[in-house]
Amino acid sequence: MSRKMLWTAFAFVACAAMLWPSPANAHALLSSTDPQSDQVVGESPERVTATFSEPVEIAFGALRVHDTNAERVDSGEATHPDGDSEAVTVELESDLPEGTYTVTYRVISSDAHPIEGAFVFHVGRAGVRAEGIGETLLSGEGGSGTLEQVLYGVFRWGLFSALIVLGGAFFFLILVWNRSHQKQRDEAVDRAFIERWRKLVVWAWWVAVVATGGGFILQGAVAADLSISGALSPSVAGELLQTRYGLVAAIRFGILVLLGAAWIIVSRSEAHRAIWPLRQGSTVGAAAAEMPLPRWLTLGGIVLFGVLAATPGLSGHAGATDPVWLNVPTDALHVIAASIWIGGLVTLVWAAFRAYSPIESGPSAEVLGPVVSRFSDVAMVAVAVLVATGVYRTWVEVQAWRAFVEAPYGWVLLTKVGVFLPLLAMGAVNNRVLKPRIKNAVDSPDSDGSGMNTMRKVVRVEIALGVVVLALTALLVNLPPAKVEAGVSGPFIADVALGSDNLNVLIDPNEAGENIIHLTATTPQGTPAKIKGMRVRFRMPEEGIGPLIARGNELAPGHFAVQGRELSIPGTWILAVEARIDKFTNTHAEVEVDVNP
Numbered sequence: 001m002s003r004k005m006l007w008t009a010f011a012f013v014a015c016a017a018m019l020w021p022s023p024a025n026a027h028a029l030l031s032s033t034d035p036q037s038d039q040v041v042g043e044s045p046e047r048v049t050a051t052f053s054e055p056v057e058i059a060f061g062a063l064r065v066h067d068t069n070a071e072r073v074d075s076g077e078a079t080h081p082d083g084d085s086e087a088v089t090v091e092l093e094s095d096l097p098e099g100t101y102t103v104t105y106r107v108i109s110s111d112a113h114p115i116e117g118a119f120v121f122h123v124g125r126a127g128v129r130a131e132g133i134g135e136t137l138l139s140g141e142g143g144s145g146t147l148e149q150v151l152y153g154v155f156r157w158g159l160f161s162a163l164i165v166l167g168g169a170f171f172f173l174i175l176v177w178n179r180s181h182q183k184q185r186d187e188a189v190d191r192a193f194i195e196r197w198r199k200l201v202v203w204a205w206w207v208a209v210v211a212t213g214g215g216f217i218l219q220g221a222v223a224a225d226l227s228i229s230g231a232l233s234p235s236v237a238g239e240l241l242q243t244r245y246g247l248v249a250a251i252r253f254g255i256l257v258l259l260g261a262a263w264i265i266v267s268r269s270e271a272h273r274a275i276w277p278l279r280q281g282s283t284v285g286a287a288a289a290e291m292p293l294p295r296w297l298t299l300g301g302i303v304l305f306g307v308l309a310a311t312p313g314l315s316g317h318a319g320a321t322d323p324v325w326l327n328v329p330t331d332a333l334h335v336i337a338a339s340i341w342i343g344g345l346v347t348l349v350w351a352a353f354r355a356y357s358p359i360e361s362g363p364s365a366e367v368l369g370p371v372v373s374r375f376s377d378v379a380m381v382a383v384a385v386l387v388a389t390g391v392y393r394t395w396v397e398v399q400a401w402r403a404f405v406e407a408p409y410g411w412v413l414l415t416k417v418g419v420f421l422p423l424l425a426m427g428a429v430n431n432r433v434l435k436p437r438i439k440n441a442v443d444s445p446d447s448d449g450s451g452m453n454t455m456r457k458v459v460r461v462e463i464a465l466g467v468v469v470l471a472l473t474a475l476l477v478n479l480p481p482a483k484v485e486a487g488v489s490g491p492f493i494a495d496v497a498l499g500s501d502n503l504n505v506l507i508d509p510n511e512a513g514e515n516i517i518h519l520t521a522t523t524p525q526g527t528p529a530k531i532k533g534m535r536v537r538f539r540m541p542e543e544g545i546g547p548l549i550a551r552g553n554e555l556a557p558g559h560f561a562v563q564g565r566e567l568s569i570p571g572t573w574i575l576a577v578e579a580r581i582d583k584f585t586n587t588h589a590e591v592e593v594d595v596n597p
Contacts, residue, residue: 031508033103033492035121037520038528038559044096044123048074048103049091053491054320055085056107056115057243060224063090066102066137067127070449073101085110093482098124102132106225110320112245114223130557131527148228152218155211157474160312162208164470167305167336168343169201169351174298176344176375177352185413189355196351205263209256216240216249248315255308266297316477321396334389340382341427342466346460348375353456363415372455376431396482402594409479416472423465426458492593498579499587501529505575511596517562519552519577528558530581537576545569547576570597 034049035041048065062078074090081089083328088107101123106116120132131184177193180517220240221231230236240246313319313331321327352371404410492507498521506518517536521529552560567573576587 001556008120013587014137027187030105030115030117030119031506032516033119033121036555036559037119038121038557040122040125040557042124045092045121046092046094047091048121049081049087050088050103050105051084051087052109052115053086055110056088057110058088059108059239059243060114061104063088064104064137065090066133067094067096068102068127068133069102070133070137072498082442096123099127100130100132100561102137104137108223108243108245109242112219112223112243112315116225126557132233148218148221150221151228152215153474155215155218156477157471158207159211159215160470160474161467162204162211163308163312163335164339164343164466165200165204165342165346166208167309167339168341169197169204169347170301170305170347171336171340171378172344172347172352172375173197174237175378176371177339179374179457192355193351197347200347200350201263205256205260209253209260212253212256216253219245219249242320245315248319250310252311255304257332260303262300267351283316283507305339306332306336309333309406312477317397317481318393323479327393327396330389330392333385334393337382337386337389341379341386342463342469344375344379345463345466348372349459349463353459359458379427380431382538383424396484399483400594403483407480409476409481412472412476412479413549416469416476419465419468419472423462423469425467426462430455431460434512494591496589496591498529498556498589499581500524501587503577503579505577505591507567507593507595510567510593512568514563514565515567517575519560520561520577521558529558531558531579532582533562533580535578536562536566537578539574539576540569540571540573542571543569567593567595570595 013039030050031053032051034051048063058078058080063074064072065074067073073093073096075093076091078088080092081087088105089283099122100120102118102120104116104118106114109115118132120130122130177197189220216237217228217231220236221228223240223243223245224231224236226236237246241250274329304493310328310332312335313328316331318324318327318331348371352368355368398404398410398413485548492505492510494505496503496505501521501523504518504520506520507515508518510513519534519536521531521534523529534552536550536552537547538550539548548566549561550564550566552562554560572592572594575591575593577591579587579589581587
């Protein structure tokens with residue numbers, strides 16, 4: 001396969017992964033409501049409360065209550081009751097008349113993804129439209145669509161790539177290039193490297209700035225369910241700045257501006273001689289050897305990039321998972337390690353290798369050999385950190401082997417590991433096989449330089465695989481953690497067939513002990529199914545437990561609940577649901593659930 005065909009194939013895989021449409025389900029799940037869904041309450045409630053499986057942010061509409069004429073009956077702003085970030089409540093008008101009321105919610109999960117839905121409750125008795133008007137209300141508010149989702153994925157991938165390249169170029173300069181036998185390098189070689197290094201940094205900075213600004217606008221569009229033009233409103237920006245994602249994006253943008261200003265200041269100072277040649281006739285190699293990067297500039301760059309590396313985690317899964325104080329630094333360290341390795345590879349190919357064209361044994365190998373050798377050693381340390389932090393973050397988001405195959409997050413993560421393993425193997429080959437051959441080329445003038453040529457080819461493949469890994473990472477950010485999808489953590493939610501109807505099963509909190517099991521049957525049209533009664537048989541075959549029989553209490557048409565301690569032992573349980581349609585007809589459904597300790 002030719003080099004052009006290879007890059008085309010990898011680009012196709014990367015784009016396909018990056019633009020793979022995200023699932024409709026959100027990262028936080030609605031676990032309970034008060035009043036309960038479809039519940040008939042005797043008196044007009046003072047407020048409505050929705051509780052989710054993880055913290056949510058109140059923005060872009062939050063909680064609204066409508067009567068059957070689509071008139072708002074809530075009063076005041078939605079709030080977190082008693083500071084509980086997992087719950088949202090809104091006050092209602094007093095003395096609501098009898099009938100059905102529809103509650104719509106649109107909030108932002110703690111990892112920046114919008115959640116919307118609807119449920120109904122009834123005052124006194126069900127109204128003429130007992131199913132509510134949630135479908136009409138939600139469909140009438142839509143504005144964002146496939147275009148916004150695809151562009152959001154593009155900007156997210158662009159941001160990740162830009163941060164990786166920015167960090168890689170910076171660390172390559174201070175850890176590799178400026179520490180690899182500077183005095184042996186020719187001035188022309190140093191000048192060629194620095195000029196290409198400058199272009200790489202400038203391009204990465206611009207991509208990071210554009211991706212941050214574009215991502216901010218698109219997050220507003222997705223969160224508020226607006227078109228891109230609608231998201232340009234100052235009010236949307238102000239609302240978004242009140243969310244964690246918006247605040248983190250503003251901080252990132254500020255740091256990038258600060259880095260740009262520092263770049264201009266340093267370029268006009270004497271310190272520029274240690275970074276890039278701006279004056280003709282300056283001896284760059286000698287200047288760099290005599291005057292390395294100032295310590296304040298090095299430390300400042302490390303601190304600023306450390307904060308930049310933490311921003312994806314702060315606005316994503318790591319910032320939403322306890323303990324945040326451990327998960328965010330671990331995620332930042334993961335980004336830094338990836339920058340040193342993958343971003344360093346890009347710098348090696350774009351700037352270092354291009355400083356010698358074509359690369360042959362002899363004088364050029366004598367100078368570039370130490371650079372490659374030192375980068376290989378630095379990269380191996382970075383890889384060790386990358387693997388360690390990656391294993392920890394995987395455990396935090398997955399927490400069970402079955403979650404790898406039961407959730408899209410697990411599928412994508414396995415794919416990422418499948419791409420990463422050959423990438424890891426190539427790094428090991430570079431360090432253990434090619435690096436000694438390159439050292440031999442430096443020590444032996446008669447060497448044919450095959451080690452250096454082979455490494456150039458291997459590094460290009462490594463970069464291509466790195467592009468795919470970054471695309472898969474961008475996709476993972478937009479997927480619910482596997483532990484949530486597979487029911488390893490938080491409430492269990494599943495939909496199964498109940499004859500010709502659908503049965504939604506919600507087990508909260510899905511932990512050994514007392515649970516409440518909501519069984520909601522709906523027709524294919526979404527209306528409550530006509531069910532006379534329900535009962536559940538609980539069995540745990542592995543332990544020989546059951547069947548334990550419990551009868552459901554009817555809360556509303558088609559909605560039954562079982563509350564008790566039947567699920568008292570952690571492990572795999574089988575729930576057999578029997579629904580009575582009429583005096584002579586029953587329908588059945590079965591669901592398997594793993595109850596958490």
